[in-house]
Structures are given as structure tokens and as C-alpha cells.
Amino acid sequence: MSETSFDPILPQHMHTLILGSAPGKRSLATQQYYAHKGNAFWPLVFSFTKHVYTTNYEEKLALLTRKKIGLWDVFDQFVREGSMDHQFQSVTLQPLATLFEEFPLSLVILNGKTATKTYYTNLDSTRSQWLTLSCPSTSGANNRQQQFRQKQWFLAYQISEQINVLAQKGYRLYFGHTPFIWSHVTHLRTEVFIQEQGIQFNDEFDDLHTVDQFDYFLLMDHDTPLATLRFQTKDNQTIQPDRFCVAQGVRNQGIGTILLSLYEHYGKFLGYSSSELVAEYQALEFYQKLGYHAIDAPHSVDNILCQTVIKSFD
Structure with missing residues (x-):
């Protein structure tokens, strides 16, 4: 029946x-x-x-x-x-x-x-x-x-x-690589990295910047992009957050902390055990507060002083 x-x-x-x-x-x-x-x-x-x-x-x-x-x-x-x-x-x-x-x-x-x-x-x-x-x-x-089920x-x-x-807060989180997401990600990265920080277009929009190669986290306030983060992995144990930026008008409101934490939880759900990223040196304290520590000396990336940081999920 x-x-x-x-x-x-x-x-x-x-x-x-x-x-x-x-x-x-x-x-x-x-x-x-x-x-x-x-x-x-x-x-x-x-x-x-x-x-x-x-x-x-x-x-x-x-x-x-x-x-x-x-x-x-x-x-x-x-x-x-x-x-x-x-x-x-x-x-x-x-x-x-x-x-x-x-x-x-x-x-x-x-x-x-x-x-x-x-x-x-x-x-x-x-x-x-x-x-x-x-x-x-x-x-x-x-x-x-039961144990694995409870964890997931x-x-x-x-x-x-x-x-x-x-x-x-009135914000909506998006995830994926649709044209809608890609266009807003492109707009925000242009605003933050090219217009604000002076990075060259060809350096910011590298060979990995394609519509369907990577998924992006994107936070929107109605029609306005607030923050974005590209989902990448280094290997089968380590996620590698990249192209992380927050719009100037909403910084220091905890948005970046929530977005990166959400990214990490997603990585843990998929079975990854650590997170590694290249951080701007001026933002090093932000990452240290979230449990990251530096693993190399400061170095220049696209004329921005950076340092590689890592965090274990254990």
C-alpha cells in the first residue's frame, strides 16, 4: 500500500x-x-x-x-x-x-x-x-x-x-561556485585586494580563479557582499583557506571570526585534521587568537608581507 x-x-x-x-x-x-x-x-x-x-x-x-x-x-x-x-x-x-x-x-x-x-x-x-x-x-x-554519527x-x-x-544580523551565507556567487566574490576581492591594498589584477585573479574550479563561502547583506573565503585543500589532511577578505565597513564586528570558524568546522566534517594558510603579517594577531601559529619567517606575497600559519583540530 x-x-x-x-x-x-x-x-x-x-x-x-x-x-x-x-x-x-x-x-x-x-x-x-x-x-x-x-x-x-x-x-x-x-x-x-x-x-x-x-x-x-x-x-x-x-x-x-x-x-x-x-x-x-x-x-x-x-x-x-x-x-x-x-x-x-x-x-x-x-x-x-x-x-x-x-x-x-x-x-x-x-x-x-x-x-x-x-x-x-x-x-x-x-x-x-x-x-x-x-x-x-x-x-x-x-x-x-554511534560515535562517528554523534561527531558528524x-x-x-x-x-x-x-x-x-x-x-x-540579517546576513545570508552562500556556498558554491554559481555565477551569482562568483560575481559577488569578484566584486569584493577587487574592492579589498586591488583597490584597497594595491595588488595587481593578474596577481589577485590567478590561474585558480575560475567559475567552476573552487567553491567559495560568501556572506551577503541583501545585495551587498560582506566577506568571502575560497575553499581549498593542501592535501588529504589539511584545508587551505585562501582569498579571505572582509569588506572595510564591517570589519571588527566578528564576521571574519565566524566565517573562518565555519570553514574549519566544514573541514573537520569532511575529515580534515588541520588548517594552513598564508596570513597577512598585519593580521597575524587575529589568527593567533584563533589558535594558529606561524611556521615560517615573514615573506612577501604580491608585495604584501605575509607569514604561513597552521592550526591543528585535535
């Missing part, structure tokens, strides 16, 4: 959306997301937010609403023998593309392999302008991954919390 998933939980000003596959039997019977007592979803949420756990479903939803986190599933109609994801026999999909057009999301968290595979198979991820994190399933059948979900929650802090 065909079953139908629930309506989405879509808080006002939602910036994060969690997507599962479809409700299990217990959830269908109670008409509640993640109702099975063996599912770790709600215990994880209450643990990370440091709230006392409750069985009251309305209070659970209220907590997510306060955090501006929405819930939905990737499947709309489905036929499934039991409650396990491998038991799906036929499915129809939710209109996710329409929802993504309506809500200014900054983060999508995928709950389990089925949600992840369905998301990437049916949506053009090259057009997305938000971070996407694939977390281990919270299903009780996945308890053998906690990192995902920390990223969502940092996005929430920015959203409360």
Missing part, C-alpha cells in the same frame, strides 16, 4: 533544512517525525542544544523552530515493506527544487545514505548556493556508527548555529 510523507516543517526565516528519506511505521502511526524510540534524531538535537529532553512533540518542533531549522523527507509517495530504507519498492519525489527557490537556505543536512543518494541523483547540485552535509543515518539500525551531527549543528548567528 502506498504511504504519504508528512508536510514539511518550515520555520519563518529558515536557514537550515534537514532531509530524511520517508517516515517509518511508528512515525506514520503517530504522524510525528522520527517517532521510533530507537531513532537518535531527537536525543541528538536535545543533547547538542543543551536542552532537557522531552517526549512532547510540539516542544520538539518548537525547539527546531527557534533554531530556524526545518524538516522534510525526499520521498512524497512510497511503497515499502517495512521501515528500512532498503525496503522501498516504488517512490515519488517531493518538489524540493520548488522549495529551494522559495527559501533562502544556507545549509541542507541529509539524514542517511538514501536521502543523500536521492538528493544528488535528482537535483542539480552544481546550481546549489548552500552548504550540503551528508550525515550518518539516525536510525536505530545504524547504532554501530554535532559538527553539522555547530555549522547551523554559526549560520544562525549570522542570520540574526
